[in-house]
Amino acid sequence: WITRATVFIVAAAPCALVISIPITLVAALGTGARKGILIKGGVFVEELAKVSVVALDKTGTITKGEPDVVAVVPAGAAGDGQPRSADEVLALGAGLERRSQHPLAQAVVRAAQEKGVTALEVDDFQSVTGAGVTGRLGGSAVFAASPEYVESRLPGRLAWAHAEVARLQNEGSTVIVIGDARDVWGIVAIRDTVRANAGRAVAALHAAGVRKVVMLTGDNPRTAQAIAREVGIDEVHADLKPEDKAVRVRALAAQYGHVAMVGDGVNDAPALAEASVGVAMGAAGTDVALETADVALMADDLEKLGEALRLARKNQRVVRQNLALSVAVIAVLVVGAVLGKFTLPIAVIGHELSEFVVIASGLRMLRA
Numbered sequence: 001w002i003t004r005a006t007v008f009i010v011a012a013a014p015c016a017l018v019i020s021i022p023i024t025l026v027a028a029l030g031t032g033a034r035k036g037i038l039i040k041g042g043v044f045v046e047e048l049a050k051v052s053v054v055a056l057d058k059t060g061t062i063t064k065g066e067p068d069v070v071a072v073v074p075a076g077a078a079g080d081g082q083p084r085s086a087d088e089v090l091a092l093g094a095g096l097e098r099r100s101q102h103p104l105a106q107a108v109v110r111a112a113q114e115k116g117v118t119a120l121e122v123d124d125f126q127s128v129t130g131a132g133v134t135g136r137l138g139g140s141a142v143f144a145a146s147p148e149y150v151e152s153r154l155p156g157r158l159a160w161a162h163a164e165v166a167r168l169q170n171e172g173s174t175v176i177v178i179g180d181a182r183d184v185w186g187i188v189a190i191r192d193t194v195r196a197n198a199g200r201a202v203a204a205l206h207a208a209g210v211r212k213v214v215m216l217t218g219d220n221p222r223t224a225q226a227i228a229r230e231v232g233i234d235e236v237h238a239d240l241k242p243e244d245k246a247v248r249v250r251a252l253a254a255q256y257g258h259v260a261m262v263g264d265g266v267n268d269a270p271a272l273a274e275a276s277v278g279v280a281m282g283a284a285g286t287d288v289a290l291e292t293a294d295v296a297l298m299a300d301d302l303e304k305l306g307e308a309l310r311l312a313r314k315n316q317r318v319v320r321q322n323l324a325l326s327v328a329v330i331a332v333l334v335v336g337a338v339l340g341k342f343t344l345p346i347a348v349i350g351h352e353l354s355e356f357v358v359i360a361s362g363l364r365m366l367r368a
Helices: 002-012 015-034 042-049 058-062 086-097 103-114 147-153 159-170 198-207 221-231 242-256 266-274 287-292 303-338 344-367
Strands: 037-039 053-057 068-074 123-128 132-137 140-145 174-180 184-191 212-216 235-237 259-263 277-281 295-297
Touching: 002 303, 002 344, 015 037, 015 042, 015 303, 015 344, 037 042, 037 303, 042 277, 042 303, 053 058, 053 242, 053 266, 058 103, 058 212, 058 221, 058 259, 068 086, 068 103, 068 159, 086 103, 086 132, 086 140, 086 174, 086 184, 103 174, 103 184, 140 147, 147 174, 159 174, 159 184, 159 221, 198 212, 198 221, 198 303, 212 221, 212 242, 221 235, 242 259, 242 266, 259 266, 266 277, 266 287, 277 287, 295 303, 303 344
Parallel strands: 053 212, 053 259, 212 235, 259 277, 277 295
Antiparallel strands: 037 295, 068 184, 123 132, 132 140, 140 174, 174 184
């Protein structure tokens, strides 16, 4: 019985069972890193495998984040009765936007520079979250903001442009209204180019087992819907502030379970932190987004997210196979030891061989 007890202790040692998970996770992390997918720990590989809904930011994620001004429509007449030119609209817009780091703001500044328009000197710059920017020009309040913000501050002053704003938004452009406290100077339409592989990336997410792909954006609903139709996104939530995105992610998690949020900017950080797995577009992402996220796509390629999901799901399958194999080997060795069928050398050999088999199985993730 002492001999049998010794054989039993050797046979029941769960070394293969214990090593089956970490060796597989380390191999998966290494494979992801080689493919430009930086995952910040094994726990996030496991979380990725459970993701059923992916939420995507628009600017810099689905689009390139390098928008251009596609139209400048000046108002027929300003408050003093004098017509405004496109250059005047750009001059005020550039004066307001040059202190902002938002891609849309930089597009206005770049357009003014390309046309040789000198930006006006605007003081008291302030950013209005989710709406635009304000400032003062010669003692008068000026703004570059969304149509909704302007309608709430200057009711009826944008009536002349309603049809044009709707047309531009339906074409996928973001419209900024520029003016002062008395009247609207004009509107500027800015369009961001959709990434060439965005449609393929969304299709790859569905193929990887994602139930729903959702867009969360601060842009207007018409522009968001136009881009969503173009790339095949299932659901759109527009006109969202940063805190609204986090609320939406929380609601999606409550409804569907595990949610991955993909973004690239400071405004996305709350939503990235709220998601089961936060994913940052690494090459273009801000430091805050990269720090908050659990996964970074270093190649700035949205298709890498589909690869990350496939890698995580394969990791899950291999881990389960290793666990089943380890339990089966231990069960056979334990029964044989208790019945006195196995000697100590056989138990040792079986124990060591099971470890080598589990390690070799886990290292299959290096070929993923």
